[in-house]
Structures are given as C-alpha cells and as structure tokens.
C-alpha cells in the first residue's frame with residue numbers, strides 16, 4: 001500500500017472513495033482487511049492539510065445525504081474534536097513529552113524494559129497480530145483504526161509497556177502522526193482520557209474484524225485504568241491574529257501544506273517552507289515518514305511556484321528578520337508549535353477550526369450534537385476553508 005505524497009494523489013483518493021462514504025463505510029469501517037479499501041486512507045493528506053476537511057465534507061455531502069454518511073462525517077469530526085480538545089488543554093501535550101523523556105531514560109537504565117520495547121517495535125513479541133501490525137506500521141506508515149486500538153491496548157495491558165513509548169513509536173512511523181489524535185487516542189485506550197474507561201483488546205473481537213486472520217491467545221483479560229494526572233482545567237482557545245501590513249513573508253509548515261486560503265486574503269512578498277516533522281519525536285523518524293514528508297514539501301513548493309527551504313529554526317529566524325511581518329497558518333499544539341514559539345508571527349486560524357474547536361470542551365458526545373449546526377454551512381456549499 002503506497003501513499004503518493006502529492007495533493008493530486010490525495011484528491012484522487014478522495015474522488016475514488018467518495019461513493020463508499022455512505023452505507024459502505026458504516027457497514028465495513030471496523031474491518032482491518034489487507035489493502036484497507038473499506039476505509040478512506042485519507043488521513044496522511046488530512047493531517048498535513050494537503051486535502052482539507054472542508055473538501056472532504058463537501059465531496060461527501062454532494063454524494064450522500066448527511067444521514068447516510070453520518071458515521072463517516074462523525075469520524076472526520078473526531079480529528080477536529082481531538083485537535084480542539086488539546087487546544088483547550090495544551091499542558092496534556094507537555095505532560096506526554098515529559099513522560100516520554102522519563103520512559104526513554106528508563107529504557108537506558110533498565111535492560112529488561114529496553115529489550116521488551118525493542119521487541120515490541122521490531123514486531124518480535126510472539127503475539128502474531130501485534131507483530132504483524134508493528135511491521136505493517138514500519139513498512140507502510142499506516143494502520144487501520146481498529147488495529148491502532150488493539151495494538152495500543154496490547155502494548156499497555158498485555159506487554160505492560162509505558163504508553164508514552166507506544167505513542168512515540170506511532171509518531172515515528174505514522175504518515176498521519178498527529179499530536180492530538182495520537183496522544184489522546186493512546187490516553188483514551190489507557191483510561192486517562194475518559195477517566196476510568198479503558199479499551200481492552202479481546203481475541204474474539206480481533207478474530208471477527210480481521211476475518212479470522214488472527215485469534216491471539218494470552219492477552220490481558222482486564223484493563224485497569226493507568227495512573228496519571230487528572231485532565232487539566234480548560235484554558236482559553238487561541239484567536240486568529242490580524243492580517244499583517246507591510247513587507248510580508250508567508251511561512252508554511254507541515255501542519256498546513258495548502259496555504260491558498262491565506263494568499264487569497266493577503267499578497268505576500270516571499271514564501272518559505274519549514275519541515276518540523278522531526279519534532280514529533282526525540283528519536284529518529286522512520287524512513288517511510290521522512291520520504292513521504294520530503295515528497296509532500298517538494299509537491300508544495302511546486303504548487304506554490306517555488307519557495308525558500310529552511311533547514312532549521314535558526315534559518316526560520318534569519319529569514320523572518322528580512323520582513324516587516326511573517327504570516328502563517330496557526331500551528332496546532334505539538335512539536336512544531338513548540339519549536340517556533342520564540343518567533344513572532346501572525347497566526348491565522350482556519351475558519352473551519354475556529355468554528356468547531358469552541359465546542360470541543362468536554363466529551364465527544366457533547367461535541368457530536370453540534371455537528372448538524374457545523375454542517376449547515378454546507379447547505380449552499382459555502383466553503384469554510
């Protein structure tokens with residue numbers, strides 16, 4: 001299974017999958033089947049906004065009634081919800097990174113942990129489904145949602161490895177590796193996100209949804225919630241900066257590789273690309289991921305008609321100094337936002353995010369009630385960007 005790192009490839013996948021967004025998705029989305037044709041596999045494109053949620057929702061609603069495509073639409077909004085939830089509580093990302101540093105220190109000093117972690121990442125645990133998914137992740141940069149849930153559950157409750165090491169393994173290899181969906185997905189499995197509620201991988205569930213390819217034995221039979229910090233109080237959401245004046249540079253990062261919605265509002269005097277993917281992990285990233293991102297940035301440069309490539313944060317600072325102001329798409333909570341924190345920029349939030357994030361205050365079910373209201377913007381196919 002290959003992911004061509006271009007916007008055109010993402011749009012082609014969107015066109016090809018649109019007929020399946022209704023009943024087909026609802027009936028088949030939980031099956032982890034070779035090739036993964038039953039799900040959209042749009043996430044690497046959505047994660048980097050090579051294709052936007054807005055484009056996906058418009059295509060979906062042009063082909064299906066909202067009621068028929070309800071499940072698919074809800075899944076698209078899960079990404080939005082997780083991002084909004086983390087924007088309300090950015091310290092959860094910082095806690096994850098602190099916990100990861102601690103776990104990586106423990107790996108250095110505890111040889112048993114180091115061996116178990118190495119075996120899990122190499123797909124050498126002896127649990128056939130888990131080993132299959134570990135290798136699939138490294139080889140393709142993708143895992144089905146159900147496989148991510150089973151994998152995280154086995155990692156935490158059967159192998160009893162620190163969850164932060166598993167989340168980091170995902171972020172080093174997933175082409176869609178996302179600070180919000182990943183951190184909060186792992187926390188959800190471990191019982192930290194929805195307090196007291198864990199996800200237990202069950203052999204009969206794995207057998208059913210892998211069409212009998214796997215029926216693991218000796219998985220943990222109980223999943224006691226992990227100890228952790230309580231969810232922090234909400235902080236204020238970020239707001240969009242005003243449009244800058246004067247000589248303006250546009251900075252593009254991997255968080256938004258289609259910045260046309262910014263250049264539609266303001267003319268810029270220079271464009272630069274900064275690939276902050278390496279900030280996803282303190283360790284080296286997998287080859288599939290780095291080559292996908294190199295291709296995605298090449299494609300972006302081509303689409304923008306050329307751009308300066310900036311190798312590191314110092315280069316971003318030097319480049320920014322040549323303008324009166326720098327404008328960029330708001331970088332959501334995560335490694336790139338952390339890395340660029342000391343550089344003054346005008347950060348514009350996509351209207352799609354601004355409209356939805358305000359509702360990501362508590363659980364998804366409360367957020368879900370707002371989806372019909374958010375979808376009303378599409379009644380006359382108005383773009384939210």
Ligand SMILES: Cc1cc2nc3c(=O)[nH]c(=O)nc-3n(C[C@H](O)[C@H](O)[C@H](O)COP(=O)(O)OP(=O)(O)OC[C@H]3O[C@@H](n4cnc5c(N)ncnc54)[C@H](O)[C@@H]3O)c2cc1C
Pocket residue numbers: 029039040041042043044046047075076077078079080082143144145146148149152170174176177178179181182183185186189
């Ligand atoms: C432990 C764990 C870690 C995860 N880590 C990531 C991650 O790093 N990056 C990431 O993008 N997703 C992550 N997910 C969510 C989900 O697994 C993927 O978004 C989905 O599998 C992508 O495949 P798809 O595009 O074929 O999805 P489809 O089923 O076709 O869904 C369509 C779109 O809806 C969104 N979506 C679907 N399910 C979810 C979900 N559960 N949470 C958030 N958005 C969803 C995605 O944008 C996806 O492209 C994680 C889930 C778990 C349980």
